[in-house]
Every structure is written in C-alpha cells, then in structure tokens.
Amino acid sequence: MTSSAMQQLYQQIILDHAKSANGAVAELAALDADAATAASAAGVRLAQSHQVNTTCGDEITVRVGLSGTGADARIDEFAWRGAGCSISMASASVLNDTVRGTTVAESEAMLDLFREMLRSRGTIEPDEEVLGDAAAFAGVSKYPARVKCAMLPWVAFEAALLQLAEPA
Amino acid sequence: MTFVAPPPAPARDPSDQTPSDHAQTDQPLTDRSGSDLTLSSDEVLRIRNDFPVLHQLVNGHPLAYLDSGATSQNPISVMEAEQEYYEQRNAAVHRGAHTLAFAATEVFEAARATVAAFVGAAENEIVWTSNATEGVNLVSYAFSNASLGLGGPAATRFRLGTGDEIVVTEMEHHSNLIPWQQLALRTGATLRFIPVRADGTLDMTAAGEILNPRTRLLAVTHASNVVGTINPIDDLVAMAHAVDALVFLDACQSAPHLALDLTALGVDFAVFSGHKMLGPTGIGVLYGKAELLAAMPPFLTGGSMITTVDMQGAEFLAPPQRFEAGTQRISQAIALASAVDYLSHTGMHRIRTREAELGRRLVEGVTAIPGVRLLGPGLGVERIGLAAVDVAGVHAHDVGQFLDEAGIAVRVGHHCAQPLHKKLGVTASTRASTYLYTTDDEVDRFLAVLAEVAPFFGVSR
Numbered sequence: 001m002t003s004s005a006m007q008q009l010y011q012q013i014i015l016d017h018a019k020s021a022n023g024a025v026a027e028l029a030a031l032d033a034d035a036a037t038a039a040s041a042a043g044v045r046l047a048q049s050h051q052v053n054t055t056c057g058d059e060i061t062v063r064v065g066l067s068g069t070g071a072d073a074r075i076d077e078f079a080w081r082g083a084g085c086s087i088s089m090a091s092a093s094v095l096n097d098t099v100r101g102t103t104v105a106e107s108e109a110m111l112d113l114f115r116e117m118l119r120s121r122g123t124i125e126p127d128e129e130v131l132g133d134a135a136a137f138a139g140v141s142k143y144p145a146r147v148k149c150a151m152l153p154w155v156a157f158e159a160a161l162l163q164l165a166e167p168a
Numbered sequence: 169m170t171f172v173a174p175p176p177a178p179a180r181d182p183s184d185q186t187p188s189d190h191a192q193t194d195q196p197l198t199d200r201s202g203s204d205l206t207l208s209s210d211e212v213l214r215i216r217n218d219f220p221v222l223h224q225l226v227n228g229h230p231l232a233y234l235d236s237g238a239t240s241q242n243p244i245s246v247m248e249a250e251q252e253y254y255e256q257r258n259a260a261v262h263r264g265a266h267t268l269a270f271a272a273t274e275v276f277e278a279a280r281a282t283v284a285a286f287v288g289a290a291e292n293e294i295v296w297t298s299n300a301t302e303g304v305n306l307v308s309y310a311f312s313n314a315s316l317g318l319g320g321p322a323a324t325r326f327r328l329g330t331g332d333e334i335v336v337t338e339m340e341h342h343s344n345l346i347p348w349q350q351l352a353l354r355t356g357a358t359l360r361f362i363p364v365r366a367d368g369t370l371d372m373t374a375a376g377e378i379l380n381p382r383t384r385l386l387a388v389t390h391a392s393n394v395v396g397t398i399n400p401i402d403d404l405v406a407m408a409h410a411v412d413a414l415v416f417l418d419a420c421q422s423a424p425h426l427a428l429d430l431t432a433l434g435v436d437f438a439v440f441s442g443h444k445m446l447g448p449t450g451i452g453v454l455y456g457k458a459e460l461l462a463a464m465p466p467f468l469t470g471g472s473m474i475t476t477v478d479m480q481g482a483e484f485l486a487p488p489q490r491f492e493a494g495t496q497r498i499s500q501a502i503a504l505a506s507a508v509d510y511l512s513h514t515g516m517h518r519i520r521t522r523e524a525e526l527g528r529r530l531v532e533g534v535t536a537i538p539g540v541r542l543l544g545p546g547l548g549v550e551r552i553g554l555a556a557v558d559v560a561g562v563h564a565h566d567v568g569q570f571l572d573e574a575g576i577a578v579r580v581g582h583h584c585a586q587p588l589h590k591k592l593g594v595t596a597s598t599r600a601s602t603y604l605y606t607t608d609d610e611v612d613r614f615l616a617v618l619a620e621v622a623p624f625f626g627v628s629r
Contacts, residue, residue: 003227003573003574005227005573006569006570006573006624009569010566010624010625015625015626019626055581056564056565056580056581056596057581057582057586057595057596058563058565083595084563084565085563085564085565085566086562086563086566086625087565087566089563143569146565146569149565
C-alpha cells in the first residue's frame with residue numbers, strides 16, 4: 001500500500017543516509033578540559049552541543065572542531081552521536097557531508113537555506129546544485145511535526161558554532 | 169421564574185433523527201446485543217455512531233483511532249451535557265441565593281455522586297481536580313504541608329522526614345513518579361522502587377522486600393499505559409497495609425476500561441482523568457478515604473474552601489470542598505458524569521471483556537509479524553486493550569508516520585514512561601490502544617500496515 005506520499009517523505013537518499021550515518025561515532029564523551037587542551041595544541045577549537053526533541057525523545061550530540069580564525073575559520077572536525085528516527089539520523093549524516101571542510105560562513109549559509117526550506121511547508125523548491133543531498137528533505141517540510149526531527153542535528157551544530165563565535 | 173430540572177440522563181428527544189439510539193433508551197443494551205458478556209460487532213458499530221469524530225477520512229483513509237490510551241473521544245451525549253449546562257444552568261456553585269445557582273450546584277453535586285458510585289466511593293471521597301496529574305500533586309503537597317507541621321496532630325499520618333520511604337514502581341507514568349521524587353526531595357524521605365521484570369510485570373518478590381516498616385506510602389499504577397498489564401493491587405495493598413503504609417493508586421488506565429471498586433480494592437487514594445473515559449479535558453478525579461481526607465491539610469487554598477477567615481488565619485471546610493479552592497470545573501464535571509452514565513449504560517464488565525478480546529487480537533497479530541517485538545507479556549496474561557511494540561531497525565516516530573499515512577492514529581515515543589522503556593531496552597515504542605468503539609477491522613488494518621513498515625524502511629523482513 002506504500003503511498004507516493006511516503007516515498008516523497010522517505011526518499012531513498014534519506015533512507016540510505018539513515019543507514020550509512022556518515023560522521024557518526026560510537027562514543028562521544030562530554031568535552032572535558034583535557035580534550036579541549038589537546039585540540040587547542042593542534043590548533044583546533046572544539047565545541048559540542050547536545051539537543052533533545054522532547055516530543056519523541058530523539059537526541060543528538062554534535063562536536064565541531066574549527067581551525068583558523070575569522071573568515072578563514074574552517075570546520076576541520078565533525079562528529080555526531082545520536083538516537084532517533086530516520087529523518088533526524090539521515091539529517092545528521094547529510095549535515096556531516098555538507099559542512100565538513102567548509103568555512104564557518106559557508107556552513108552558516110547552508111544552515112539558513114536548509115532551515116528556510118524546512119519552514120516553507122513545501123512551497124520552496126530546493127536547488128539541488130546548492131543543497132546537494134540536503135535537498136531531499138524538502139518533502140519533510142510538508143510535515144510540520146517532522147521538521148523538528150530534520151532540524152535537530154543542525155540546531156546542535158548551530159549551538160556548537162555559537163560557542164566558538166569570535167567577539168565581533 | 170421557576171427552574172424545572174430536566175431528566176438527568178438522555179437530553180435528546182428519542183424521536184430525533186440521530187445516528188444512533190444508543191444511550192438514549194432505558195432498555196439495557198444487553199437486550200439488543202444478544203450477549204451479555206461482551207460487545208457484539210453490531211453493537212460496536214451502533215456505539216460508533218455516537219462519536220462524530222470517528223467518521224472522517226485521514227490522508228484519504230477512514231480514520232482508525234487507536235490512541236484512546238492517550239485521550240478518548242466524546243460521544244454526542246457528553247458534548248450535549250456540557251452545552252446544556254451552559255444553555256440552561258450556568259451559575260456559580262455553592263454560593264448565591266438564586267434559582268440558577270441552586271440548579272448549578274445541584275447538577276454539579278449530582279455529577280460527584282455519579283462518579284462516586286461509578287468507582288465504589290462515597291460522595292465526600294471524590295475531589296475534582298483539573299487532571300489526574302494535579303491529583304497526584306495535591307496529595308504530594310498535602311504530605312509536604314503536613315511535614316511542615318500544618319494540619320496539626322491529625323495530620324501526623326502524612327508527615328515525612330529523613331528515614332521515611334516512599335515506594336513507587338518502575339512502570340509508573342511520569343505523573344505518578346515525579347511528584348513523589350519531588351516530595352522526597354522536599355522532605356528528606358527516600359524514594360525506592362519496585363522493579364519490573366523482563367516480561368513487563370512487577371517483581372512481587374522484590375516488592376515484599378522493598379515494602380518495610382519505614383515505608384510510608386506506595387504509589388502504583390493499576391494498569392500500565394505501556395505494557396497493558398493489570399497489576400495485582402489486592403496483594404500490594406495487603407503488603408503495604410501490613411507495614412502501615414498508605415497506598416496511592418493511579419487508575420488512569422483502569423477507570424475507563426474495567427469495573428473499578430476503590431473501596432473493595434482498599435486503596436487509600438486514587439486518581440483518574442476524565443478525558444481518557446469519554447469525558448472532556450480539564451477534569452480529573454482524586455479519591456481519598458473519608459477519614460484520610462478529613463485529616464489531610466489542603467494544597468491549593470483561597471476562596472470556596474474556607475469556613476471563617478480573619479487577617480491572620482482561616483478555618484477550612486470539610487472534604488471534598490477543602491481541596492477545591494477557587495471556581496470549579498463545573499461544566500466538565502457534569503460532562504464527565506454524562507460520560508460515566510454512557511459507560512455504565514454500556515456495562516463496564518462488557519467493556520473489559522471486549523477490550524481483552526481486542527488486546528488479544530493485537531497481541532496475536534503483532535507477535536506474528538517478523539521483526540516486531542511486543543513490550544510486556546504475551547498471550548495468557550490479561551491486558552487492557554493496548555499493545556506497545558518495537559519494530560527492529562525502525563524508529564517509532566517513523567512507524568507512526570507510516571501508520572498515519574494510512575489513516576491509523578497511534579501513539580509513538582516513550583508514553584511518559586522513560587524508565588520503563590529503558591528497562592525494556594528501547595527508547596521509544598509504538599502503541600495502539602483501543603476502546604469500546606474500536607472495531608476488529610481497525611485492529612486488523614493496524615496489523616496489516618505494521619507488517620509493511622520494515623520492508624518499506626528496508627530492514628529485516
């Protein structure tokens with residue numbers, strides 16, 4: 001009975017990402033002073049954020065490591081660990097592929113595009129050239145209850161970046 | 169103007185062109201069903217005609233509402249009872265010397281009598297609350313207040329401190345857990361819990377060791393909102409009372425689904441909520457044994473619960489009014505009484521039997537699907553009409569989405585029972601829960617679509 005609506009929502013790209021879970025790690029301990037110091041010695045600034053979707057209990061921890069400063073600041077390290085539905089897990093995997101190695105400014109621009117698409121209730125036709133696999137989440141925007149699932153990793157990423165924000 | 173009270177139950181003219189004549193006749197339903205043991209399929213179809221919300225398409229499919237464990241639907245008679253109150257009798261209760269105020273007070277107190285009789289209690293043992301959660305908080309804060317010395321010598325029974333123990337179980341809804349955690353934190357008492365075994369039943373051997381002379385209160389659910397089991401309350405009450413502990417019963421999942429006699433059960437306190445038993449939201453019930461309520465200090469204070477007031481203090485009314493500060497949920501109480509009439513008319517024993525059938529159908533069905541794990545005991549253990557499952561490799565939220573697309577409404581998540589899910593080794597589950605208006609066909613549709621979930625998401629088949 002599998003409907004086309006379900007196939008629209010759960011596109012093969014999403015189901016594949018939910019399985020491959022790119023960037024997922026088995027353990028992600030709380031960031032302690034030792035880890036931060038070691039990273040700092042290697043020229044990387046680390047931050048981590050844990051987010052929970054209270055409606056369903058999904059949770060995710062995202063760790064970001066930045067090298068360089070100012071306009072050159074680049075996402076050099078990215079890791080996540082989470083438990084949740086296929087939408088949130090696939091979104092974390094796509095986030096990994098999207099922002100790893102990009103500059104902070106580039107990743108923030110992607111974040112804005114992704115959020116805008118998800119809040120559009122299906123009215124924004126995504127540009128696959130720009131968004132890549134993240135465009136597959138356009139179908140999610142028609143399901144307001146699931147937008148939170150898709151946003152969860154990105155919100156964690158955003159919160160981690162915020163911790164590393166340089167004073168203007 | 170003289171107020172003329174209409175007859176209490178059927179508000180509608182039987183000659184009305186209504187979808188069903190259920191609950192509008194003095195004829196017992198048993199005369200029509202041909203069986204006095206359960207609800208026949210014809211009867212379930214007649215019952216459904218009283219519930220307008222059930223007759224709609226969701227995503228192009230007829231709605232199969234399998235989430236009554238979260239909230240049940242309202243029959244027309246309940247909605248009419250609430251409307252009739254506002255159209256004909258709306259006034260402040262327990263005050264005012266006018267005809268309408270008397271009429272409002274009369275139906276409000278008649279509602280209390282109806283609900284009291286429904287659960288085998290006396291009228292002064294029934295306290296209205298906004299919901300069941302508020303009832304748990306009311307008692308936990310009354311304990312708190314007693315622990316601060318309020319209530320005088322009569323309230324010694326409720327005084328807690330270091331060395332005292334509060335016992336809950338590992339299968340409690342958060343509403344019957346967190347208020348007790350907080351009470352322990354406020355008073356210095358220790359919170360202990362009776363563990364749940366792998367099959368989802370309480371470990372009664374452990375219960376025998378955990379309940380001890382330091383135990384002052386046992387808070388336990390009658391029926392689990394996740395695993396569906398009906399706990400051995402008789403045994404737990406005997407064990408708790410043997411060590412002089414009070415028993416607080418969460419009856420949210422039992423009052424709607426089985427014939428409840430709180431006096432016979434012997435519990436000291438109980439709570440249940442209106443919206444899970446065909447009533448409106450915004451109304452819950454706290455039951456307390458008369459002598460306990462009489463000795464207990466109030467939680468919420470203010471208007472409507474006092475006798476005399478001066479600038480330094482106040483004397484309080486006797487229960488139940490002592491615990492009903494402020495303007496009451498009058499229309500909701502009246503509507504809840506109408507819901508109780510509907511249930512009584514249908515017959516709680518028959519509803520219990522019917523739901524046990526539905527529960528069996530669910531259990532048989534889900535256990536036959538590869539990769540689907542039933543939480544809680546399998547066949548042979550009576551359950552209320554619900555089943556929570558874990559689909560291997562597919563998150564509950566995805567399962568729920570897939571079912572919703574087929575018009576099937578279920579609950580997904582932890583169902584406000586995180587510790588129990590953790591114990592059973594899952595973070596979330598998918599729960600189908602039934603009621604008197606659930607058809608076999610709806611259960612079968614749920615099972616058929618559930619079987620498609622794992623193949624769709626590309627996991628084990």
